[in-house]
Amino acid sequence: MITAVQPEKLLKELEHVWAELGKGHPADALLRACSMTMLVATTDPKDEVDLKNTLADLMRAHPGRMIIVRIVDTPEPVLSAEVTAQCLLAFGGRQQLCCEMIEIRASRDRLADVYSASLGLTVADLPVLLWVKDIRLLNESSFQPMLKLARTVLVDSVPLGPSILPALNERRRAGWRVKDLAWTRCTAWRETLAQAFESTCLQGRIPEITKVEIAYAGANPSVSGLYLRSWLAARLPQATFEFVPCPARRNGNLQALRFHSTVQELELRAVDDATLEIVTNSLTTRVLAPARAEADLIEEELSILGNDSIYEATLSATIAPAPINQ
Template identity: 25%
Template sequence: MRTELTDTTSGKVDRALLEARRAIGSPTSGLVLTLVIATDEEHAYDAIRAATEASREHPCRIIVVIKRTARGPHKLRQTRLDAELRVGSDAGTGEIVVLRLHGALTGQAGSVVLPLLVPDAPVVAWWPADAPADPARDQLGALAQRRITDAEAAADPLAALDERAAVYEPGDTDLAWTRLTPWRSLLAAAMDQKPLPVTGGAVESEPDNPSAELLARWLEDRLGVPVERVATAGPVVTGVRLDTPQGAIRVDRPDGALAALILPGSPDRTVALKIRSLAELIAEELRRLDADEVYASALRSRPVQAPASA
């Protein structure tokens, strides 16, 4: 069921949601959280689609905030709130509220969204692109327990990581880190199988890939050894090498689907290491709402210098 409201208010949107639930025979929501997506028209479709798929695992109210700025010679635009509501089969297992803010209302996004949050439920804020400089102090970020950015969408992804590190607050996370979960799990399992001292390593990826940079920082932070950044043709992260006295532990993923796990003294193995969809990444992030201290430590890690040769 879809409902469109023009030149409306947050109170009218909330009442329309209740009426829509009653119309489909579901007066209670059963929602476990609110996912607030701050985006633009260009990225809205993909973000809503990913969030809708993720809501099948985490029933939630998805509030999409789109700030409409005036263009052309007449840059003044009437202050107005337009809303599109989706409930039932049109919204997965939750509810979708698309808010378009016009005029002066674009500077009051927090006040517009606040009355629409699911009562007594956690709030997650997500910026698919154009994240604020300080997510925790942004109007929408201040409402959330978890704040999701994506350095990969930034004009300078590596600089974006340094900016995130400078303003990090518990609850901040980035999809560049979420993309590494299978890599970190595989490397940890490899080290458990071959508990050898690591003397150095390398991360191979396409240039300026923020996930590769975070992976290198994580390895340096955890192992205390220098990790080289090696540029390849991609896609994304293509390999990791950890040097040990008995030979290199390697994970090679040249095609983005399957990887070869190479351990000293053991036969090579093929493991699944696919590039995950945006919906899978968001679903993973919605599983935890506590502070990710490992991410914070890796984000703030500084390069480890190789020992000077004699």
């Protein structure tokens, strides 16, 4: 354990870790891979195992240097770090794919020091992504220096709901590339809708849709539901939208999308946690859409190179003043 976060010492420790890992193995047995630096800011003292498992799942497609910043609440200032390497057997071979992991523990009053140290720990000339696992940190003044470390910020807005969206949009307008897992969870619904409109009798008759109902379970519509409304409204400017409560058939807030037109009705609805159902006047079709693990959602976002113009437009439209029943 290093009690002062000095980048040069941590990097030397990493070299020592690699040397120890390589002992007794052929020179090509360990593949030291790095395509990015991922910083993860977390405040949950109980997520250590789950978080490292998620990062391990990401390693195969997106190997990199993982820097976990674990923010702790203690009466005394805390700043310490340790280094490890994590290895997985590469697909179709005998090589092990290995990535570096640095875990920093810090109290909030030492985050400025963490920022300074992290500048020397990011891998030169490679992308840097900051995953703010506890989205509440975005509103904390002590955390603001950390946001300067990366121009790509990954969040999950669900815990705070719509109230955090203006802050995300401000970051976007200031030049950050914002990625929200609440939007990523819409992918199955968006893709299934696209297929439905291409293969049903509503093909070519989208302008005739007059009303869309978004059914949700819970106290209020979720961020994902609000995102879908904005995304659909940009494509159905003639339609009105209404959020309606309903019983839960699937884990999560979003339960169904109902499209009303002068010639046809279409509903995309949850059947269970693994299935969606497309219902028209004359046909019912089921499609597999299992709930996705956090690592799968993050991997989808990492696969998007550059700005996601569709999400950015959706985020901007979602925070625009508009009634829920429009």
